[in-house]
Amino acid sequence: AQSVTQLGSHVSVSEGALVLLRCNYSSSVPPYLFWYVQYPNQGLQLLLKYTSAATLVKGINGFEAEFKKSETSFHLTKPSAHMSDAAEYFCAVSEGNTGFQKLVFGTGTRLLVSP
């Protein structure tokens, strides 16, 4: 069964600092991997996704993630945090070669940005 593990339920950074949110996946087949962001009282919005093309994926709002098969990781990074980045971030996985897409989410990481 596929799954994702997000290390750290909370991550705190200062404005302008590097953001690193960790995600490790488990999948018996080549995975598709996603990062979603959830702002307070809102739904989930796609930040970026990996679908077996380039291993370094660039998303919206300056975020990017790198797929590393050897480490079964898909960590999310941003060089310089903004106050507006404060939100909850979810990593998700779906099986890459099945006919129907079923996203399995991690438990989420809340990013706190201080001035």
Added chain:
Amino acid sequence: DAGVIQSPRHEVTEMGQEVTLRCKPISGHNSLFWYRQTMMRGLELLIYFNNNVPIDDSGMPEDRFSAKMPNASFSTLKIQPSEPRDSAVYFCASSFLGGGGNTIYFGEGSWLTVV
């Protein structure tokens, strides 16, 4: 373009009452998902449809929950009778299944409180 539209946005109901949550997917999408989000369990997939047909309902917690998709532009999730432990945010999401790695778009959620 309109996104996934859910109603009601907020509902407070008494234990034992019937609750109906509604969803209009993005026009042209052929897959629809119902997720539940709670602090304790995170994001759980309850059921998903493809071309209006339920494909996987293994996440539906019990017989009190039912979901229907009578046509491509409308779905309901019903809880009868409701219980306090059903209090959660219920998200509807949709995508176009045309290959792997399709983006799933989420609605703003229906915030349910059962007292």
